[in-house]
Amino acid sequence: MATKAQYVFFRESLMRWHREQNDRSLPWKGERNAYRIWLSEIILQQTRAAQGLDYYLKFTRTYPDIRSLAAAPDEEVFRLWQGLGYYNRCRNMLATARFISDTYQGRFPDTYDEILALKGVGPYTAAAIASFAFDLPHAVVDGNVYRVLSRFFAIETPVDSTEGKRIFASLAQELIDADSPAAYNQAIMDLGATVCTPAAPLCMFCPLAERCAAYRQNLTGLLPVKEKKLSVQTRHFNYVVMRSGDSVWIRQRKEKGIWQDLHEFLLIETPEAATLKQIEKEIKQLTTARVALRHIGSLRQRLTHQLILSEFYEAQLSAQLTVPDTEGFWVDISELQRFAFPKTMVSFIAAHLHG
DNA sequence: AAGCCGGGGTC
DNA sequence: GACCCAGGCTT
Incomplete structure (x- = not known):
């Protein structure tokens, strides 16, 4: 005592x-x-x-x-x-x-x-x-x-x-x-x-x-004693980097959850790892334009409560198509530095998007 | 009361 | 790989 x-x-x-x-x-x-x-x-x-x-x-x-x-x-x-x-x-x-x-x-x-x-x-x-x-x-x-x-x-x-x-x-x-x-x-x-x-x-x-x-x-x-043990959820992110000339399409994450208010490329989240064909099929739901994807990289990100496995695809477009039901916008690659991105995305951009 | 929210250091 | 960090907010 x-x-x-x-x-x-x-x-x-x-x-x-x-x-x-x-x-x-x-x-x-x-x-x-x-x-x-x-x-x-x-x-x-x-x-x-x-x-x-x-x-x-x-x-x-x-x-x-x-x-x-x-x-x-x-x-x-x-x-x-x-x-x-x-x-x-x-x-x-x-x-x-x-x-x-x-x-x-x-x-x-x-x-x-x-x-x-x-x-x-x-x-x-x-x-x-x-x-x-x-x-x-x-x-x-x-x-x-x-x-x-x-x-x-x-x-x-x-x-x-x-x-x-x-x-x-x-x-x-x-x-x-x-x-x-x-x-x-x-x-x-x-x-x-x-x-x-x-x-x-x-x-x-x-x-x-x-x-x-x-x-x-x-x-x-x-000591000290902690009673709650954290569970780590695995998520599969498929990022489609849509490019048209020197511009790239991005959006701000407004939904509650991870990375709220930060920016990202077109994201298609799938319950399991997805193939290129599956992602192409998803893209077809969004636009009638013909979009050919090319796999350009993977990213494994371990956070406190989530394991995020990201696949990146590039889509070269002839025109700046609009993606329905999103508030995304096209931005010149040289202007990407004005926007905040998740940390690993910053590394990815530095490695893959040089204009 | 429990779940969620990043990224990095340390052992 | 597990744990933790000059915690706080939402549900």
Whole structure:
């Protein structure tokens, strides 16, 4: 059972360790500007610091304040976000930038409840902004915190259960150093990221090891507990790259689901792997024009929850035919760079479409 | 409460 | 190949 003394040990040892680390190697650490903190937190949701770093630099350079982001065209912002994934974040980020520009006259809200109400901002991000920008005593609970707390206190409640979320949020809030919320939040996440790592944690260098329940009972490999296991769905995409001279036909994915708002070529999804003949048959349903397909490549893309097997076909057309029931359009190949595509599509375009 | 949403690093 | 990442939204 956790005692008050353990809470004090945890808090004070963690803060002492953090003071001695003196780690300020990432540009958003120590940042006080709410806009830049918000931007970094959105970019870093479910994203490693190393992966988000270049995007953070691009966005802060291109949009130095929230009004400049709010004023930017959707397509330009999505193009800047291209390759980072979870594109809902980008859409919500834009909506929030415009909301703050319009409703708060560009001034970032400075209360926890107002921050939490913003689109794309949940409990974690609200606590991060509130503490880092405004010194408000709200404890962050992210993957790092689940790991550190579940191990130190040997909590076996699944972190992805409703009860687990409640327990860890409550515990984190009990532990926070209310005199230095920003430093405390930074400290616990740094510890999780550098010492209390998912696999092979560096317990020999951990300031909490001496009273860590998981370390003492050899349970670090079993904690934290997660109850949901993800299922990976296999999908078969058949892309038809319709070309006419130097132009190519693309469309924006408006339907809910993967890659919403990004662009793509004519897509025919089939329940199983399809042959060239089958795809040609599908094309015949769309147009009376004679379309000859040529297979030009394959792509295997492994995502967290889907395995996407793509086949690419090229169709050379004599005229820019219109595809019924779609909102696609023809664009010069040299202009493709203005539009955001899924990451693997960008590689494919670079390899196969040179005008 | 459960499902969905990208891309990449690590072991 | 499995797991995870400075989570949040939708249904």
